Amino acid sequence: MNAPRERRIALPRLALAALEWGDPAAPALVALHGWLDNAGSFAALAPLLVPHYRVVALELPGHGHSGHLPAGADYHYLDHVRAVLAALDVLELPRGRLLGHSLGAGIASLVAAAAPERIERLWLIEGLGPLGDDGTHTLQRYRDALAAPPADGKTLRVFRDADQAARARAMASGLDARLARPIVERGLREVEGGWQWRSDPRLVRPSAIRLAETQIRALLAGIEAPAALLLSQPATPYLPAAMMRERAACVPRIAVEHLAGGHHLQLEHPQAVAQWMLRHTTA
Numbered sequence: 001m002n003a004p005r006e007r008r009i010a011l012p013r014l015a016l017a018a019l020e021w022g023d024p025a026a027p028a029l030v031a032l033h034g035w036l037d038n039a040g041s042f043a044a045l046a047p048l049l050v051p052h053y054r055v056v057a058l059e060l061p062g063h064g065h066s067g068h069l070p071a072g073a074d075y076h077y078l079d080h081v082r083a084v085l086a087a088l089d090v091l092e093l094p095r096g097r098l099l100g101h102s103l104g105a106g107i108a109s110l111v112a113a114a115a116p117e118r119i120e121r122l123w124l125i126e127g128l129g130p131l132g133d134d135g136t137h138t139l140q141r142y143r144d145a146l147a148a149p150p151a152d153g154k155t156l157r158v159f160r161d162a163d164q165a166a167r168a169r170a171m172a173s174g175l176d177a178r179l180a181r182p183i184v185e186r187g188l189r190e191v192e193g194g195w196q197w198r199s200d201p202r203l204v205r206p207s208a209i210r211l212a213e214t215q216i217r218a219l220l221a222g223i224e225a226p227a228a229l230l231l232s233q234p235a236t237p238y239l240p241a242a243m244m245r246e247r248a249a250c251v252p253r254i255a256v257e258h259l260a261g262g263h264h265l266q267l268e269h270p271q272a273v274a275q276w277m278l279r280h281t282t283a
Helices: 077-090 103-114 138-147 162-173 177-186 213-220 241-248 272-279
Strands: 005-010 015-021 028-032 055-059 096-101 118-124 188-193 193-199 227-233 254-258
Touching: 005 077, 028 077, 028 103, 028 138, 077 103, 096 188, 103 118, 103 213, 118 188, 118 272, 162 177, 162 193, 177 188, 213 241, 227 241, 227 272, 254 272
Parallel strands: 028 055, 028 096, 096 118, 118 227, 227 254
Antiparallel strands: 005 015, 015 055, 188 193
16 A cells, blocks of 8 residues: 555646555545645655555645646635645545645645634644745835746756756755655656656746735634644744744644754655654644
8 A cells, every 4th residue: 555546636627636645445634745846745754654544645736747727827825725625525525634845834724724624633844824925025026926927938948867857956955866756756747858847837936915924824823723833953944933933823723843854854754754743643
């Protein structure tokens, strides 16, 4: 049961892909990956959880093998929240468990706030709520986003093989190329002359508007499920310790822990992350 199974989840406007590990009859745990990642983000962690759960690593719209939005559309947090809720319906999970990393943790937070009756347990790695806005850069971000050229026709880099792509990914993210391989291999598609990223180029377009930090904290206060948050040490630059403490203080039932490592803790230290999750399996 340690080898993953491919799944397709048909939504009204597009189909999502997923990798699934474990006994189909076991309790389900839906895992949400980070920005520009895919289900391979959980390749090291999921097999450690299969004695307890059926792990469904869902690929968000535009990521991995999931469908892309129609031409002219942009990606927004709320659309990802709707997609996850719709996927839970297709998976026939009226009430379940969510694991999220980075972007996926932000989305999982908002799903739990939107439909608290549907989420019974929440594990969050390197994320709690979406990226916010204190107003300092609002106007410039807005102007830059609207002035940015369309990404639809962007010429994508062609890699000669997965090794070259993994090295490029390592340079961009800081994640060791060896550890990045599950994400990289799933994130490539073969083209003439080599390989290209299969994720939607529109995912790198800047966001015109972000939620204010006060709005994010109001949403986090609506999370009713027991939650566990795992943060890297040292802190990731865009997840400053003071901000994360203030956000966590808004969640009624949350346990916060730290683990030495980088942003992709589930790939760097899968055993430690699995143990952390299993310590937080009950309220």
